[in-house]
Amino acid sequence: MTDSTESPDLQRRSGLRRLKEGTYGGLFAACAAATLLTTVAIFVTLLSDAVVFFQEIPIAEFLTGTNWSPNPAGGGQAFGIIPLLIGTLVVTITAAVIALPVGTLTAIYLSEYATPNARSILKPLLEILAGIPTVVYGYFALVYITPALKATLFPEMSTFNALSASIMVGIMTIPMVSSISEDAMSAVPDELRQAGYGLGATKFEVSTGIVVPASVSGIASSYILAVSRAIGETMIVVVAMGAQARMPAVREAAFGIPYINPADILLESGMTITVAMVQIAGGDLTGGTIPYDSMFALGLTLFVVTLVMNVLSDIIAERYREEY
Amino acid sequence: MSNTPTSDSLITTDVQTESTDRSAVSGATAVAARDLNVYYGDEQAIDDVSIEIPEKRVTALIGPSGCGKSTFLRCINRMNDMIDVCRVEGDVEFGGKNVYDDDVDPVALRRKIGMVFQKPNPFPKSIRDNVAYGLEIQGFDGDVDARVEESLKGAALWDEVKDQLDSSGLDLSGGQQQRLCIARAIAPDPEVILMDEPTSALDPVAASKIEDLIDDLAEEYTVIIVTHNMQQAARISDRTAVFLTGGRLVEYDDTTKIFEDPEEQRVEDYITGKFG
Numbered sequence: 001m002t003d004s005t006e007s008p009d010l011q012r013r014s015g016l017r018r019l020k021e022g023t024y025g026g027l028f029a030a031c032a033a034a035t036l037l038t039t040v041a042i043f044v045t046l047l048s049d050a051v052v053f054f055q056e057i058p059i060a061e062f063l064t065g066t067n068w069s070p071n072p073a074g075g076g077q078a079f080g081i082i083p084l085l086i087g088t089l090v091v092t093i094t095a096a097v098i099a100l101p102v103g104t105l106t107a108i109y110l111s112e113y114a115t116p117n118a119r120s121i122l123k124p125l126l127e128i129l130a131g132i133p134t135v136v137y138g139y140f141a142l143v144y145i146t147p148a149l150k151a152t153l154f155p156e157m158s159t160f161n162a163l164s165a166s167i168m169v170g171i172m173t174i175p176m177v178s179s180i181s182e183d184a185m186s187a188v189p190d191e192l193r194q195a196g197y198g199l200g201a202t203k204f205e206v207s208t209g210i211v212v213p214a215s216v217s218g219i220a221s222s223y224i225l226a227v228s229r230a231i232g233e234t235m236i237v238v239v240a241m242g243a244q245a246r247m248p249a250v251r252e253a254a255f256g257i258p259y260i261n262p263a264d265i266l267l268e269s270g271m272t273i274t275v276a277m278v279q280i281a282g283g284d285l286t287g288g289t290i291p292y293d294s295m296f297a298l299g300l301t302l303f304v305v306t307l308v309m310n311v312l313s314d315i316i317a318e319r320y321r322e323e324y
Numbered sequence: 325m326s327n328t329p330t331s332d333s334l335i336t337t338d339v340q341t342e343s344t345d346r347s348a349v350s351g352a353t354a355v356a357a358r359d360l361n362v363y364y365g366d367e368q369a370i371d372d373v374s375i376e377i378p379e380k381r382v383t384a385l386i387g388p389s390g391c392g393k394s395t396f397l398r399c400i401n402r403m404n405d406m407i408d409v410c411r412v413e414g415d416v417e418f419g420g421k422n423v424y425d426d427d428v429d430p431v432a433l434r435r436k437i438g439m440v441f442q443k444p445n446p447f448p449k450s451i452r453d454n455v456a457y458g459l460e461i462q463g464f465d466g467d468v469d470a471r472v473e474e475s476l477k478g479a480a481l482w483d484e485v486k487d488q489l490d491s492s493g494l495d496l497s498g499g500q501q502q503r504l505c506i507a508r509a510i511a512p513d514p515e516v517i518l519m520d521e522p523t524s525a526l527d528p529v530a531a532s533k534i535e536d537l538i539d540d541l542a543e544e545y546t547v548i549i550v551t552h553n554m555q556q557a558a559r560i561s562d563r564t565a566v567f568l569t570g571g572r573l574v575e576y577d578d579t580t581k582i583f584e585d586p587e588e589q590r591v592e593d594y595i596t597g598k599f600g
């Protein structure tokens with residue numbers, strides 16, 4: 001230590017230090033602003049180009065039309081989004097049916113059951129799974145899953161089909177669900193588990209009755225993220241599901257009740273909203289044509305769907321929240 | 325060091341050592357340990373402890389921190405099973421059975437022995453669901469609401485929460501949360517209640533409410549309480565066990581005897597605050 005009689009220097013630093021502080025603050029604010037601005041810019045672009053599209057094709061026709069053929073060879077252009085919505089919905093629901101339960105159970109295993117050793121091997125493995133480029137998943141579905149399903153369960157399945165693509169999208173999103181859910185479960189204080197065990201709860205009862213309810217907000221956000229990811233997934237779908245915008249056949253059950261056989265959708269090729277957009281963007285269309293503008297209408301639809309889902313799940317999470 | 329204990333030097337002032345009519349020594353044994361040794365890896369936490377804890381009495385475990393009080397408590401309901409490095413040798417008898425026998429299910433055991441922890445730890449659920457949790461997992465088929473009410477009354481909390489049974493247990497104050505935890509522990513009607521420093525995270529007023537409650541609980545339950553607060557042990561317990569460093573049970577007797585005329589010099593030194 002130096003001379004101890006010297007009084008501490010409490011003088012306000014002028015100039016450089018304050019300038020530096022101000023610069024840091026400005027820098028952080030600029031980054032935050034850039035993110036916000038990008039989001040707003042995307043939304044405005046989507047909206048303004050979609051408006052141009054809707055001047056040509058009425059919204060009602062777009063939302064209820066059952067035929068999507070933006071670039072037909074012979075003429076007879078149509079911009080009905082229903083077949084694309086069906087494709088997107090089927091992929092998303094099927095993927096969710098796989099990813100949400102498997103991901104949640106994986107998270108429970110990792111957080112509550114796995115030994116530290118098992119966890120230290122499994123967690124990085126899952127992270128690797130999350131890092132594989134989706135085109136690889138797509139080829140895996142096309143080259144392994146489809147032939148396997150064809151050879152066993154569904155001989156009549158087409159080479160490009162919704163089922164294989166959906167399974168693969170589901171598998172791709174499992175790590176997202178498991179890793180975020182596991183973080184939420186690990187954050188549950190150990191005292192709550194102790195309280196459960198002290199009352200004679202089994203490990204299963206503690207996991208499902210105490211830990212899961214206490215981390216429901218985190219689990220819900222992992223679901224939202226996974227489902228949003230499934231809605232937006234493009235590469236797997238292009239490769240494994242093909243790109244045929246088709247409507248499933250409406251059949252008639254007893255008493256003339258109409259129904260759709262899920263096999264008509266799952267075992268056949270189909271098209272999702274994102275694939276339709278890729279197809280248009282990949283074509284040699286330039287701005288100003290209706291098919292080009294339809295891309296923005298599709299984008300806006302996706303945006304709205306995702307937004308509604310986010311809001312809904314926020315409400316649900318808020319309702320069932322158990323905070324500690 | 326003084327050689328003759330004067331009663332002034334002991335903590336008897338301000339403390340009425342047990343005014344209830346529970347005579348401390350008579351009665352059956354609820355829990356007994358025989359030649360109990362506990363190790364965490366190579367480190368010994370309990371050193372050859374034998375003790376008989378009477379039924380429907382309050383037994384206090386006191387001693388400096390790290391002397392193995394919590395470890396001993398967790399041996400009784402086998403909560404130590406969950407600590408990988410923990411190894412238990414010897415017997416802990418409950419209901420005429422060694423709880424460490426192979427055919428004893430720790431889950432079934434814990435349903436008969438409730439536990440209250442140092443830090444109030446209500447579940448992030450409603451007050452009702454907190455109390456009902458133990459009943460639920462134990463497949464209780466009686467009137468749950470009646471039992472919830474009874475338990476909350478037993479924990480001296482009913483009047484304060486009867487109009488807000490559906491609000492979260494976490495909205496309560498610390499003292500109320502701890503009484504909620506006591507209600508949760510007594511709801512399944514255990515025989516023994518273990519408490520590990522239940523008031524150390526509470527303010528004095530809340531703590532004294534819990535102390536009054538413990539006195540009432542002993543009418544129906546065997547209460548074994550760890551405390552590092554000697555006045556508290558003197559106030560609420562019938563029997564006191566003094567543990568000292570190394571996990572040794574140094575003296576175990578009626579609370580009055582321990583606080584007024586302990587046999588062991590080390591115990592006297594500890595109680596008078598000369599060390600620990």
Ligand SMILES: Nc1ncnc2c1ncn2[C@@H]1O[C@H](COP(=O)(O)OP(=O)(O)O)[C@@H](O)[C@H]1O
Binds near residue numbers: 389392
């Ligand atoms: N989970 C554990 N792992 C390893 N050592 C432990 C563990 N819990 C307690 N110990 C050790 O056992 C001894 C007794 O601890 P404890 O029973 O908590 O004492 P007390 O409750 O009297 O303060 C201490 O030396 C402590 O470090």
Ligand SMILES: [Mg+2]
Binds near residue numbers: 393394395520
């Ligand atoms: Mg302790």
